[in-house]
Amino acid sequence: MYESLVEITGLEIFAAFVSAAMPVAFLVPFVIIAVYLERKVSAHMQDRLGPMRVGYHGLLQTIADFFKLIQKEDIVAEGIDKKFFNFAPFLVFAGSYAVYAALPFSSKYIGSETDLGIFYIIAISGLVVAGILMAGWTSNNKYSLYGAMRSAAQIISYEIPTALVILSIIMWTGTMSLATMSEMQTAYFWNWNILGGPEWGITKFVLIPFLLVAFIILYVSTLAEVNRTPFDMPEAESELVAGYHTEYSGMKFAMFFLAEYGNMFAVSAIVSVIFFGGYQSPFGYLGNTLGIEWLVPFEQVFWFAAKGIFFVFVQMWLRWTLPRVRVDQLMTICWKYLIPYSFVNLLVIGIITLL
Amino acid sequence: MRQYLKNTWEGIWTIIIGMKITFKHLFVPSVTIQYPDQKVPLPERVRNRLYVNMDDCIGCDQCARACPVNCIDIETVKSTPGENLGQTSNGKKKALWVTKFDIDIAKCCYCQLCVFPCPTDCIYMTDVYEFSEFKRNELIYNFSTMQPGEVEEKKDNFEKFQAEKEAQKAAAAKAKAEAAAKAKAEKEKDEKSKNNNSKSSSNDVS
Numbered sequence: 281m282y283e284s285l286v287e288i289t290g291l292e293i294f295a296a297f298v299s300a301a302m303p304v305a306f307l308v309p310f311v312i313i314a315v316y317l318e319r320k321v322s323a324h325m326q327d328r329l330g331p332m333r334v335g336y337h338g339l340l341q342t343i344a345d346f347f348k349l350i351q352k353e354d355i356v357a358e359g360i361d362k363k364f365f366n367f368a369p370f371l372v373f374a375g376s377y378a379v380y381a382a383l384p385f386s387s388k389y390i391g392s393e394t395d396l397g398i399f400y401i402i403a404i405s406g407l408v409v410a411g412i413l414m415a416g417w418t419s420n421n422k423y424s425l426y427g428a429m430r431s432a433a434q435i436i437s438y439e440i441p442t443a444l445v446i447l448s449i450i451m452w453t454g455t456m457s458l459a460t461m462s463e464m465q466t467a468y469f470w471n472w473n474i475l476g477g478p479e480w481g482i483t484k485f486v487l488i489p490f491l492l493v494a495f496i497i498l499y500v501s502t503l504a505e506v507n508r509t510p511f512d513m514p515e516a517e518s519e520l521v522a523g524y525h526t527e528y529s530g531m532k533f534a535m536f537f538l539a540e541y542g543n544m545f546a547v548s549a550i551v552s553v554i555f556f557g558g559y560q561s562p563f564g565y566l567g568n569t570l571g572i573e574w575l576v577p578f579e580q581v582f583w584f585a586a587k588g589i590f591f592v593f594v595q596m597w598l599r600w601t602l603p604r605v606r607v608d609q610l611m612t613i614c615w616k617y618l619i620p621y622s623f624v625n626l627l628v629i630g631i632i633t634l635l
Numbered sequence: 636m637r638q639y640l641k642n643t644w645e646g647i648w649t650i651i652i653g654m655k656i657t658f659k660h661l662f663v664p665s666v667t668i669q670y671p672d673q674k675v676p677l678p679e680r681v682r683n684r685l686y687v688n689m690d691d692c693i694g695c696d697q698c699a700r701a702c703p704v705n706c707i708d709i710e711t712v713k714s715t716p717g718e719n720l721g722q723t724s725n726g727k728k729k730a731l732w733v734t735k736f737d738i739d740i741a742k743c744c745y746c747q748l749c750v751f752p753c754p755t756d757c758i759y760m761t762d763v764y765e766f767s768e769f770k771r772n773e774l775i776y777n778f779s780t781m782q783p784g785e786v787e788e789k790k791d792n793f794e795k796f797q798a799e800k801e802a803q804k805a806a807a808a809k810a811k812a813e814a815a816a817k818a819k820a821e822k823e824k825d826e827k828s829k830n831n832n833s834k835s836s837s838n839d840v841s
Contacts, residue, residue: 325657329667496647601653617643 302389303380306585311541312342314589318596325600352530360527361418368415369528369535375407376539379546384459386559386580397458398446401550402439405505408543409435412514415536416524427523430607431507431514437614438504438511444622445498448629449473449554452487458550462558469562474555483632490628495555497622499591502547504614506540509599516604548591549584559584682745683764685738687778691723691757694731698749698758706742707749710735712789715796723755733779734786740766741774 285295316331316339323330331338356362382397384390394400409432416428453473455461464478465471474491476484504511515523525536552558559580567575605613668675694711711731714720720729750759768774781789 321661324661324665327660327663327665327667329665329669332669597654597657598650601657602650617646621643 299389300381302385303377303383306385307377307380307538307542307545310545310585310589311538312346314541314544314592315342315345315537317589317593321593321596322600325597346534349530349534354530354532355527357420357527359420361420364414365418365527366532368411368418369525369532369539370411371414372408372411373535373539373542375405375411376542376546378404378407379550380542382458383546383549384462384553384558385584386577387459387463388577389581390459393457393459395455395457398450398456398461398550398554401458401546402443402446405543405546406435406439408539411539412524415528419524419527421527423520423522424524424526427514427516427520427526430520431524434507434511434513434610435505437611438501438618441497441501441614441618441622442505444619444626445494445501446554448494448622448626451626452629452633453477458553458558462553462560465557466560468564469557472555472557472560472562483635487629487632490625490632491555493621494625494629495551497618497625498554499551499594501614501618502551503595503598504610506543506547506595508544508595510602510605511610512599512604513607513610544592544595545588548595549588551591552584552587556587558587677762677764681762681764682747682760684740684761684766685743685749685776686759686761687736687738688757688759689733689736689778689780691725691755692733692736692778693723693727693729693755694733694736695754697752697754701748701752703746703748704742704744706739708735708737708739709733712786712793714789715792718792723757725755727755732781732786732789734781734789736778737775738778739775741771 285298286292289295319341320330320338331341334341334344356365379401381392382390382394382400392400412431412435413428416424416426416431419425450456453461453464455464461473465473466478469475471478474488474495476487476491507514514520515525520526525533528536549558561579561583565576565579567573567579694709696709696711699705699707699709710733712734714730714732720732722728745760747760766774
């Protein structure tokens, strides 16, 4: 997309700006829909109705909330380290938005066609930890500090199984670029990585159980990385008020919110790219059968968003199913269960790949 | 090792069971009642806001005396014999102008004790329960149907009537005294019969 824009307009700055701003055009409507979806899903899972007043079945509720957040006073309490306090939400949002640079929305659009896609994502999402720690520490509030500490401990621990699982997939597929990884799983859904990848043979069927385990590990650990229930220790409402964003109000709080939902979609997208074919359609493209070339990228965006939103829905589903884990349980899950399993998985997938 | 694998399996399996339950509940019709649009039907004998039907009230003050929190405040003025206050629906003749019938519903404890003593069944509980106000003195309900001017008039009337009565009484007493004096004077002449007559006549006047 960047290259074609440079060709059309001849302005590199313009092309760079447009292709960098594209995910925002996706992210903001996504967040508005996802917040509404979250409230509706939670409500219906508890036999309630959720928002019903603003618009038809509360469809405009999130937009009303957004306007409310804009109008709110931006409170900065005394005793706060103002410089870092004001900087933290932007850092958190930057960290979660930077992930979108390496996500292939379709075969025609990817923010940065770097070969290190998944490596870059793992590295850059560490920035979120710094932002959260900054927010919690500068708030000068015990709850916030606890939340930030827990968040840092949690995110850093869960990076390990994530990285190990991704490593095993990288070993097997032989690429770090998410665009290439999606391209490999083209055509039909039996070519998806979760079903053993595009190559037919005995290894495809041998690999399936191990890939299933890898998928579960990756999904659980990314869930923990975005601080969602049952791993929402950093913002455990009943213990820590709101965790690291207790002291924030107005738009700065909205930034944290945006970052959280952005992260949710980002990890869902990563899971879908690695295991479920990314932007590839499961049944082939309408554009190809009708002979309309330009329809294909839009279909791909649709499939990418649909898969992402499906996994976001599963995250919500898990959130309203499971209670919050304790801190020691959290660490047990990570160090005693996920990491050994992912090591074994890495070993087995490595051996199968070698053979 | 076996325990370890069992734990893992149990963890995954119980999560799947839990997710199955929550997924089922996605399609269970919700139990929410959209309150202001849709209300729960109230039971038959609910006790909510009090209402007084002033057409039937005879101002007997029994409800106010029955009230355990003294939230009913009644003032009455007696009617003069010439005035016709009408009848209550169960055929009782009204004799009092009810100049003030205030119920402080903020104090009311909804015990319904005021309802039973009412001889004309004019005070009763309604099923209205949405009557919150921003100011507390807006919760004092004035049930009296009389205008302030009217109240004054009735009070004046009664006072005038009272004064007239007093005057009459005084006149009667005077007459009585005079009669007594006369009788005393005439006692010597005609003793018993005259005295009795004057007594009975003074009784008639009063």
